[in-house]
Amino acid sequence: MSQDVAVIGAGSWGTALASVLADNGHRVNVWVRDPKLADEVNTRHTNEKYLPGVMLSPGIRASVDLREVVSDKPVVLLAVPSHAMRQVTRELAPFLRPDVLLIHAAKGFELESLKRMTEVIGEEVPEPIGKGVVVLTGPSHAEEVVRRSPTTVVVASACEDRMLRAQDLFMNAYFRVYTNPDLVGAEIAGALKNIIALGAGMSDGLGFGDNAKAALLTRGLAEITRLGIKLGAMPLTFAGLAGVGDLIVTCTSKHSRNWRAGYLLGQGKPLDEVLEQMGMVVEGVRTTKAAYALASRNQVDMPIASVLYGILFEGKSPRQGVEELMGRGRTREMEYLGPFGV
Numbered sequence: 001m002s003q004d005v006a007v008i009g010a011g012s013w014g015t016a017l018a019s020v021l022a023d024n025g026h027r028v029n030v031w032v033r034d035p036k037l038a039d040e041v042n043t044r045h046t047n048e049k050y051l052p053g054v055m056l057s058p059g060i061r062a063s064v065d066l067r068e069v070v071s072d073k074p075v076v077l078l079a080v081p082s083h084a085m086r087q088v089t090r091e092l093a094p095f096l097r098p099d100v101l102l103i104h105a106a107k108g109f110e111l112e113s114l115k116r117m118t119e120v121i122g123e124e125v126p127e128p129i130g131k132g133v134v135v136l137t138g139p140s141h142a143e144e145v146v147r148r149s150p151t152t153v154v155v156a157s158a159c160e161d162r163m164l165r166a167q168d169l170f171m172n173a174y175f176r177v178y179t180n181p182d183l184v185g186a187e188i189a190g191a192l193k194n195i196i197a198l199g200a201g202m203s204d205g206l207g208f209g210d211n212a213k214a215a216l217l218t219r220g221l222a223e224i225t226r227l228g229i230k231l232g233a234m235p236l237t238f239a240g241l242a243g244v245g246d247l248i249v250t251c252t253s254k255h256s257r258n259w260r261a262g263y264l265l266g267q268g269k270p271l272d273e274v275l276e277q278m279g280m281v282v283e284g285v286r287t288t289k290a291a292y293a294l295a296s297r298n299q300v301d302m303p304i305a306s307v308l309y310g311i312l313f314e315g316k317s318p319r320q321g322v323e324e325l326m327g328r329g330r331t332r333e334m335e336y337l338g339p340f341g342v
């Protein structure tokens, strides 16, 4: 059934998801901040800054008027970065229908409160909307989705009915959507993989090989799973699309902003220059701060995140970071050996 959908944010991800929805026959209205971008989407059907060389569906309409975009829409998709989520949600909350299906697609924490995105959104919208917010996450680079390259994602929510509605809304021949009731795990896995992708990029920027990258992915997965479990996630979510799936794509794809930022840092560029050069959101930088704080608050050992924190915010060099990781005391690989444990 064709629906009216409001997409909030026309960066690369908002634009790519708007394309999927338009392909599925939905009427899509996108909220953008920049009037020039609204004009470009409406007249030329492009978004050259975020998705160069891509023609968008002429059915996608853009506007700078938040009230007009959100009012009366049965479905609202939030596709802004995590640092903007609270403010944007607060601004649009008065225009939401009480029965709206609210979905978000950001991968990060709110730095000040260390809360997950559905917690932040839940605090800004009236009940019962807040209880059923859905996250859409998983291995999905906008540049490939908008070219209809086969992609799989996960939707997770505390409300099964809304999760299934979100699955129906996005599912098509090139965009396959799985459900997972583990909302906590899906959000945490999607946010934390960006830290490991920064590390994988750094390793490549330093000129290390595939062995180093495999080590970072595997030990990175171990430590983000450890923190996730402590925060209430289901361990198996980290073995799924939101976990290892997204870790693989973000640590190995040329499209990843987190990998690219890590690569430049590994080559010796300072963080402020790297972020300026990127010109798009690099969620892993703020997430490293959040993970460092969450790990220390919950007494969870996260050696990779902690070394990255030192490199990003305390002046440690990437090479010193590698020496520190490789020189740690001996330890065993598996934490939960079950009946095989010694």
Ligand SMILES: NC(=O)c1ccc[n+]([C@@H]2O[C@H](COP(=O)([O-])OP(=O)(O)OC[C@H]3O[C@@H](n4cnc5c(N)ncnc54)[C@H](O)[C@@H]3O)[C@@H](O)[C@H]2O)c1
Pocket: 009, 010, 011, 012, 013, 014, 033, 050, 079, 080, 081, 082, 083, 084, 088, 105, 106, 107, 108, 140, 141, 142, 143, 279, 280, 281, 283
């Ligand atoms: N790009 C991808 O392939 C991809 C895939 C999956 C998830 N995500 C996640 O989606 C979220 C958005 O990422 P993106 O890739 O679209 O980022 P982007 O940098 O391409 O675009 C960010 C958009 O948010 C807007 N924005 C920035 N600050 C804002 C503010 N304070 N208020 C309102 N709008 C603001 C910008 O104008 C821009 O339109 C991130 O959390 C990211 O991790 C991205």
Ligand SMILES: O=P(O)(O)OC[C@H](O)CO
Pocket: 107, 138, 139, 140, 141, 142, 194, 197, 246, 249, 250, 255, 256, 257, 258, 259, 281, 282, 283
């Ligand atoms: O480009 P990145 O590094 O922000 O990653 C985008 C998506 O999260 C990949 O699934």
